[in-house]
Amino acid sequence: MNENWTLFKRNLAEFWKTFRKNRLGLLGAFLVITSILVATFAPWLSPYSPSDIIRDEGGHGLTFASPAVHAPLGTDDAGHDVWSQLVHGARISLMVGFMAGFIAMFVGSLFGILAGYFGGAVDNLLMRITDILLVIPDLPLMLILVATIRQLDLKISPLTVLIAVIGLLYWTSTARLIRSQVLTIKERQFVARARAIGAGHGHIIRKHILPQIMPLIVANTVLILSTAILVESGLAFLGLGDPTKPSWGTMLNFAFDRSAVTNGAWWFYLPPGLAIVWVTLGCVLLGNVLEEMLNPRLTAHHLEGDQNMVTVPGKGVE
Amino acid sequence: MTAPMLEVRNLYKYFPIRQSLTDLLRRKPADYVKAVDGVSFTLERGEVLAVVGESGCGKTTIARTLIGLEEQTDGEILFHNETVGAHERRARAGLVPLESGGVGTREQQVLPRMSMKRLRQQAQMIFQDPYESLNPRATILEIVAEPLVVHGLARGREERIARVKTALEEAGLRPAEDYFLRYPHELSGGQRQRVVIASAMVLQPELLIADEPVSMLDVSIRAEILNLLRDLRQKRGVSIVFITHDLSTVAYFADRLAVMYLGRIVETGPAREVLANPQHPYTRALISVIPVPNPRQRRERVILQGETPNPIDLPTGCRFHPRCPIATAECGKIDPPWHAVSPTHQAACLRIEQGTP
Ligand SMILES: Nc1ncnc2c1ncn2[C@@H]1O[C@H](COP(=O)(O)OP(=O)(O)OP(=O)(O)O)[C@@H](O)[C@H]1O
Ligand code: SF4
Ligand SMILES: [Mg+2]
Numbered sequence: 001m002n003e004n005w006t007l008f009k010r011n012l013a014e015f016w017k018t019f020r021k022n023r024l025g026l027l028g029a030f031l032v033i034t035s036i037l038v039a040t041f042a043p044w045l046s047p048y049s050p051s052d053i054i055r056d057e058g059g060h061g062l063t064f065a066s067p068a069v070h071a072p073l074g075t076d077d078a079g080h081d082v083w084s085q086l087v088h089g090a091r092i093s094l095m096v097g098f099m100a101g102f103i104a105m106f107v108g109s110l111f112g113i114l115a116g117y118f119g120g121a122v123d124n125l126l127m128r129i130t131d132i133l134l135v136i137p138d139l140p141l142m143l144i145l146v147a148t149i150r151q152l153d154l155k156i157s158p159l160t161v162l163i164a165v166i167g168l169l170y171w172t173s174t175a176r177l178i179r180s181q182v183l184t185i186k187e188r189q190f191v192a193r194a195r196a197i198g199a200g201h202g203h204i205i206r207k208h209i210l211p212q213i214m215p216l217i218v219a220n221t222v223l224i225l226s227t228a229i230l231v232e233s234g235l236a237f238l239g240l241g242d243p244t245k246p247s248w249g250t251m252l253n254f255a256f257d258r259s260a261v262t263n264g265a266w267w268f269y270l271p272p273g274l275a276i277v278w279v280t281l282g283c284v285l286l287g288n289v290l291e292e293m294l295n296p297r298l299t300a301h302h303l304e305g306d307q308n309m310v311t312v313p314g315k316g317v318e
Numbered sequence: 319m320t321a322p323m324l325e326v327r328n329l330y331k332y333f334p335i336r337q338s339l340t341d342l343l344r345r346k347p348a349d350y351v352k353a354v355d356g357v358s359f360t361l362e363r364g365e366v367l368a369v370v371g372e373s374g375c376g377k378t379t380i381a382r383t384l385i386g387l388e389e390q391t392d393g394e395i396l397f398h399n400e401t402v403g404a405h406e407r408r409a410r411a412g413l414v415p416l417e418s419g420g421v422g423t424r425e426q427q428v429l430p431r432m433s434m435k436r437l438r439q440q441a442q443m444i445f446q447d448p449y450e451s452l453n454p455r456a457t458i459l460e461i462v463a464e465p466l467v468v469h470g471l472a473r474g475r476e477e478r479i480a481r482v483k484t485a486l487e488e489a490g491l492r493p494a495e496d497y498f499l500r501y502p503h504e505l506s507g508g509q510r511q512r513v514v515i516a517s518a519m520v521l522q523p524e525l526l527i528a529d530e531p532v533s534m535l536d537v538s539i540r541a542e543i544l545n546l547l548r549d550l551r552q553k554r555g556v557s558i559v560f561i562t563h564d565l566s567t568v569a570y571f572a573d574r575l576a577v578m579y580l581g582r583i584v585e586t587g588p589a590r591e592v593l594a595n596p597q598h599p600y601t602r603a604l605i606s607v608i609p610v611p612n613p614r615q616r617r618e619r620v621i622l623q624g625e626t627p628n629p630i631d632l633p634t635g636c637r638f639h640p641r642c643p644i645a646t647a648e649c650g651k652i653d654p655p656w657h658a659v660s661p662t663h664q665a666a667c668l669r670i671e672q673g674t675p
Pocket of ligand 3: 377
């Protein structure tokens, strides 16, 4: 245990050494971390509950009030504080995005590893499933799925439905990426050596394949998160979110439903839009930088640090 | 007489070539890369057998088949008189048009079988490329301990570390603790090959199969690694199949020598004897191009003409005849049988019998 901890600290320190030099990566990390912090501490950051109605002295609800001291981002059509909604919406958006993203990452990695490692019939089956999902247009499929599941009245919360549908549709690119990586890794000599030692498939996948693709999985997950958050916003904007637990997409849906635009209430629709951009941009920046830093294809770890590599074996005797 | 530790009988390994759709439709018979085409040899305990030959003659394929990474197309591998290899699944071997005449189903062998797992405790392979044969994301401790973990040996942490330490120190990495937490990319090529050797020796196997263990290394460190292997053989009594394309390392190291050409052994015998009195023209050509330290003693070099024929369409008769400097018309027709030069030294060449070479 002790040496694992030492190693972990050392690896982390090494990672940080390169990462901190990357401005885009730092910016991405900043955007992602701030939004996570806001979501975590939402109740402490919001002056009101999202459902509180702000009233004037006469007790009338302040509808479409422009930003002012008591409502930092103004109010919506019903007199709710937009800032409080935005901060609480971060919780919903990020929760759905993260959970869907992790499901997608898990399914995609599993399919990719099994297809790539075992090849043959397993590969064929899994990749045909992937192909089918890949050719069906996502948006109509999701709309139909979400609507159908709702019709069934299964007493599943709408957010759970969203998480499941997004998570189970957005793993295909991960699966293909991981599969192609596994295909090259399994041909490498250290895998043959593990087989020659007598290692079984489970051992080889855990100890030899997974450690090579883990960085890729991490980077890809961050990228998938941005997609998941974006898709969630899209679906919620189309009215498929949970109106009792509004995410940023739901806020946009409300804003457009209740003619925030014609009322000139930019403080109602602009903040959730920008918040979505904030998070997804953060994830994309961070994900791309991580991928660049960690992708085994781009760094070729094993070739580093030794010039002897160029001594090509003699071509035998000619 | 007891059985030899390792016996290989008529080993064949053909790789089928993917056919194009048109060939399939025309029912053209499948082509094969005849990587190993009827190889037999034995190895005693503590003995070093060098297998020498040009690139592509099937050396690595023999090694991979011995350790069970490839399934032989035909032939028998006996380890302590027990068969190894997955040949029970090879009822389909009958589908392969073997030149040995082995078409049709082969009679069932009645020899006891050794499980792959047991074989892999007793035989270990050293791969050619130390830059590729170590998992870049595993520490040296994990790498050397892996065989113990895989075989469920030395379960206690203390014992495992002790065995890893011994193996590393025997492989010349001292003090071993300094290497435990390092990654392969922090080591030099020679050090990495020592790690590979340590990991192969941690189970104390009886047989090492070393596939060109030094060809990827800097010339300056080759001798060190060869010395290490020689010491291990002396101290541990381990037998070694030493694969190389470099005849100059053979004299130094091997007891016996097998010269391969296009999937076959063409000459075999005690290393000194073969080097001093080569019979097959191919062996002679190989020996003639070994660099000699004293330029005044330079031998006449036999430079072979032409390319190695591809192992798909092998030449008829003697497979060496298109490049043989002393070939006769007969050589294109007759596949030369073994000719005993001495009781332990044999060569497969028609013209030995005629007394010419
Ligand atoms: N998996 C495979 N599929 C098809 N052909 C193969 C395969 N492995 C090896 N071969 C072919 O078998 C022949 C022998 O290859 P092998 O690697 O055993 O040669 P080698 O003597 O080890 O050569 P080198 O000195 O280059 O390592 C070559 O023609 C090679 O192309
Ligand atoms: S049999 Fe003929 S071709 Fe073959 S090695 Fe001997 S002389 Fe050369
Ligand atoms: Mg080879």
